[in-house]
Amino acid sequence: MSTETRAEMVNQPVEWEPRIIAFLCNWCSYAGADLAGVGRLQYPPNVRIIRVPCSGRISPFFILSAFRNGADAVIVSGCHPGDCHYISGNYSARRKFALLKGLLDHIGIEEGRLHFTWISASEGGRFADVMGSVTETVRALGPVRQMVGTGVGT
Amino acid sequence: MSRTCLTTKIREEAARLLADGKVDVVIGFEQGSLPLRATPCFARDAADAGRLVWNSFCGNNLSRYIRRSQKRIGLVAKGCDTRSIIELIKENQVQRENLVIIGVPCGGMVDGSLVRSLFGGGEILSVEELEDGLLVSGALRTVLIPWEDCMHQGCRVCTRRNPVIHDVLAGEPVQGLPADSYRDVTDFAAAPPDERWARITGEMDRCIRCYACRDACPLCYCANCFVDATMPQWVGRGVGSSDTLSFHLMRSLHLAGRCVECGACERACPVGVDIRTLHRKVSSDVAGMFGYTPGMGLNEPAPLSRFEPDDPEEFMTGRSPCAK
Numbered sequence: 521m522s523t524e525t526r527a528e529m530v531n532q533p534v535e536w537e538p539r540i541i542a543f544l545c546n547w548c549s550y551a552g553a554d555l556a557g558v559g560r561l562q563y564p565p566n567v568r569i570i571r572v573p574c575s576g577r578i579s580p581f582f583i584l585s586a587f588r589n590g591a592d593a594v595i596v597s598g599c600h601p602g603d604c605h606y607i608s609g610n611y612s613a614r615r616k617f618a619l620l621k622g623l624l625d626h627i628g629i630e631e632g633r634l635h636f637t638w639i640s641a642s643e644g645g646r647f648a649d650v651m652g653s654v655t656e657t658v659r660a661l662g663p664v665r666q667m668v669g670t671g672v673g674t
Numbered sequence: 675m676s677r678t679c680l681t682t683k684i685r686e687e688a689a690r691l692l693a694d695g696k697v698d699v700v701i702g703f704e705q706g707s708l709p710l711r712a713t714p715c716f717a718r719d720a721a722d723a724g725r726l727v728w729n730s731f732c733g734n735n736l737s738r739y740i741r742r743s744q745k746r747i748g749l750v751a752k753g754c755d756t757r758s759i760i761e762l763i764k765e766n767q768v769q770r771e772n773l774v775i776i777g778v779p780c781g782g783m784v785d786g787s788l789v790r791s792l793f794g795g796g797e798i799l800s801v802e803e804l805e806d807g808l809l810v811s812g813a814l815r816t817v818l819i820p821w822e823d824c825m826h827q828g829c830r831v832c833t834r835r836n837p838v839i840h841d842v843l844a845g846e847p848v849q850g851l852p853a854d855s856y857r858d859v860t861d862f863a864a865a866p867p868d869e870r871w872a873r874i875t876g877e878m879d880r881c882i883r884c885y886a887c888r889d890a891c892p893l894c895y896c897a898n899c900f901v902d903a904t905m906p907q908w909v910g911r912g913v914g915s916s917d918t919l920s921f922h923l924m925r926s927l928h929l930a931g932r933c934v935e936c937g938a939c940e941r942a943c944p945v946g947v948d949i950r951t952l953h954r955k956v957s958s959d960v961a962g963m964f965g966y967t968p969g970m971g972l973n974e975p976a977p978l979s980r981f982e983p984d985d986p987e988e989f990m991t992g993r994s995p996c997a998k
Contacts, residue, residue: 580927581900581908584920588910595991601983611981619930619959621989623923626863626955628871635991650992666871667919669910 538566538658541586542595542651545575547605548640549597555644563648564655567595574598576609580620583634588669593633593658595650600638610638629666632657680728680778683844684750687776688723691748697774701736702726702750709801710786714739726750728844730803733783733826735938737892741767749773752780753850754828754936756837757969758892761932764972767895777840779848782821782829784808787946789824793817827950828937831858838970856958862951874919877948881918887949888925890942893932900924926952931960931977934969 544550550571556563572578575598586594596617598610617636624634635654639647688700704715704725712731717723728750737758740747751759756777762768790798793810794817802809807820822830835850837843862870885901888894901909901921909924910917926933926949935957939949960966963986964977 580924584923585908588916588920601987608981611983611985612978614985614987615964615978615981616927618963618986618989619927619956622959622963623926623952623955625867626859626870627874627919627923627952628867628869630867636989637991646992653992667916669912669914669916 536663538564538592538655539590540567540593540595540651540655540658541591542567542569542597543572543575543578543582544569544639545598545605545610546571546573548599548603548638549647551641552597552639552643552647555641556648557644559644561644561648563651566655566658567651574604574606574609575613576604576606578613578616580616583620584667587633587664587667590664590668592661592664593635593654595635595637595654597637597639597647597650600640603640630661632661633664633666680845681726684728684776684778685723685726687842687844688717688726688748688750689720691774691776692717692723693720696746697748698745700726700748700750700776701739702776703728703732703734703736706731709798710784710789728778730781730784730808731786733785733937733941735890735892735936737762737768738890738938740773741892741895743768743772746772747774748776750776750778750844751837751840752778752783753832753834753836753838754780754934754969755892756839757834757934758936760838760969760972761893761934764976765893765932770972774842775837775840777837777843779836779843779845780829780832781835781848782825782832784824785826785941788826789819792819792823826937826941827858828935828940831855832935834970839972854961856954856961858951859954859958862955874951875915877951878915878918878922880945881913881922881947882945883913883918883921884944886942886944887939887947890938891929892936892938893929893934894925896928900928922947922949922952926956929953930956931964931966932968933957 544553553569578596583594598613604610621634625631637650684702691697692700700717702715703712705727706713710731712729714736715725717726735755735758736749737755740749741762763770789810796812798810798812800811807818808824810817810819833851833854836847909920933953960977966977
């Protein structure tokens with residue numbers, strides 16, 4: 521996480537706006553975000569994008585770290601099943617995500633805080649839609665209360 | 675078969691293996707220095723084998739000691755212990771040919787802290803294992819605690835009490851529960867999210883981060899544990915619930931598809947944190963979604979090292995119209 525993104529997260533804005541971290545696969549969702557931009561599609565500015573080489577690169581550490589550092593929500597997006605640039609990264613990732621999501625729901629973390637989705641490079645519209653709907657969900661939930669670090673050693 | 679018979683049988687087998695030079699050491703249990711305790715015993719010659727015992731306090735998972743050993747080891751193992759041995763063999767941490775497993779069918783182990791709380795204060799001076807329960811004696815009173823009241827939580831739902839692999843079987847196979855219903859998981863999930871969160875954070879607030887759970891776990895053997903890493907530092911250094919919860923969440927995910935629910939982590943915990951809830955949820959998901967039960971076969975691939983094109987993805991947000 522860049523120092524800039526981190527600093528942004530630590531310094532609470534005066535009026536609360538959702539701060540959403542999106543981990544996007546370089547080969548699809550990141551390009552999807554790019555397409556949304558090139559196409560001049562409107563989507564909320566609450567999403568901070570972190571580019572990763574593949575959804576398979578995402579470790580649950582990244583997601584928990586984002587929450588501990590005060591992210592109001594986390595979105596992880598990769599290539600549709602069958603479309604992985606590395607053949608099977610997203611399939612392996614899906615198993616990990618299923619377990620993480622199940623575990624976080626189980627311990628009572630609000631359901632709308634963590635989102636997994638598949639967005640391809642051609643789905644700029646879908647990218648904007650998903651970012652919009654997630655932002656609305658998070659806005660309704662309010663600022664994150666769970667899992668936020670105490671500041672000691674964070 | 676009574677526990678005395680099991681002790682005799684284990685001693686005989688251990689003495690035979692050591693006398694024949696089949697193994698360099700037999701790892702089992704000996705009587706601990708306090709009641710309600712059995713302590714690991716490393717028997718190196720036939721005379722040592724006389725120290726071995728078997729009772730209801732042999733809860734520790736001794737497969738913790740066999741990893742990366744160059745010695746030929748005889749290991750006294752319960753059902754859950756043999757399952758962790760299988761996982762260790764699959765992960766190339768143990769050579770099967772260097773191992774002689776003395777399997778012991780297990781009737782469930784006693785939870786010492788439960789016994790102490792049921793006994794209700796005062797020092798416990800001796801315990802005796804009877805047919806219908808545990809006879810606990812202190813200076814002033816003697817209490818009979820029924821077996822079902824003092825068993826470990828994990829042993830109460832254990833479906834695999836007999837060793838999965840063994841070279842020698844001490845005693846007759848016992849009857850386990852037919853199938854794991856994960857009733858505890860669904861019961862917990864039935865509570866509202868806020869209540870679940872309160873219960874989990876309540877547990878995590880007690881954690882003092884001594885890492886005894888990790889150190890007792892037979893499958894937590896990473897040379898560099900994520901929790902000790904500083905570059906990057908994934909887990910905060912505090913004992914606040916967000917830091918301790920991050921640690922326990924990540925540990926349970928590291929053990930996904932590997933945890934055999936031996937309960938070593940909970941037994942080791944000095945403050946009695948309920949770690950099971952997390953591991954049981956992951957286990958039930960691994961079983962439900964990927965159809966995998968850890969430690970049941972040497973040739974089954976680990977669930978997170980493989981995938982199916984139609985793995986469940988109901989958890990995903992805004993599923994595309996072309997998804998099944």
